[in-house]
Amino acid sequence: MGVKLRKILVIGTILYTLLILYFLFLAFNRVEHATSQYGYTFMMIPESVPLRFPNLTDLSFSWIYNFGNIAAFIPFGVLFPLLYRTHFKKFICLFILTIFVLETLQALTFLGSFDVDDVISNTLGAMIGFCAYKIGFISKITWKSLIKSALTVVVLLIGIMGISEIIDVTLEKSERPIQGLQTLKQLTGSMPITHDLPSFTIAGEKIIPKLNLYSSEGKEIKEYKYTLDDKKEVLLYYNFGFPDHVDSNSELIIAVDGNVMLQSTEQYSPQAELINTALVTVSEITITLKGNVKLWDVGFSEM
Structure with a gap:
């Protein structure tokens, strides 16, 4: 990788990281509505599947939110291995640790809550990005390899939605009537x-x-x-x-x-x-x- 390209990637990574931090701590009037009145909020039990198939005739905000929780972290799975050659296990462990720290800070500062669902979704996004990096960016970057990477992202997202649907149906069958x-x-x-x-x-x-x-x-x-x-x-x-x-x-x-x-x-x-x-x-x-x-x-x- 050339020096010029590396500088561009470093700057892009820093700017994108700042954007994500803004959404985590400042967006949606978080500061204005931060309050300690109800104490810290830590949701440690998964409440829903990561991402189901969308209803194309009536796309809900909740589906867009869940999709964004995964898609927003895909670039990290590409950028960080590009800048710092690392193995999958090391990358994912460091990523999960970082997300745990950020989610905890959200709860402790009353700018949000610690939600294990977010940790799972964010980690899935990083894993998808790392797979795309392995296919399209680890060697010489060509249009063909970029297309392969994009298809990898699409296939893995569809796979996550398919598995989520199966899990959701299985859980519904195991529950008593509402x-x-x-x-x-x-x-x-x-x-x-x-x-x-x-x-x-x-x-x-x-x-x-x-x-x-x-x-x-x-x-x-x-x-x-x-x-x-x-x-x-x-x-x-x-x-x-x-x-x-x-x-x-x-x-x-x-x-x-x-x-x-x-x-x-x-x-x-x-x-x-x-x-x-x-x-x-x-x-x-x-x-x-x-x-x-x-x-x-x-x-x-x-x-």
């Missing part, structure tokens, strides 16, 4: 809507709840609290989002046994999200809604 959260004993708070459920629009998508609907309007704060009688190996399902054309300050908080599991504001999640969270032992679930936020089809199943 029960609405309202079937549990309610301790205090408001009651969700369970009949004649109204529809609403989030991110341009019409939402039609099936199980239940938890909502708040304007500046009103609503709290729902349920007891699970120390159920073990529970999967909690929920969808949440902030309706379109709403300017009020909105917030959703889900706490399990007094520990905040999810805290989201309008600025962080302007879209509908489908989430399932694995919980080991659960005694009590508390849901707090402020402003114009919708939480629907909240249910649980036992493994």
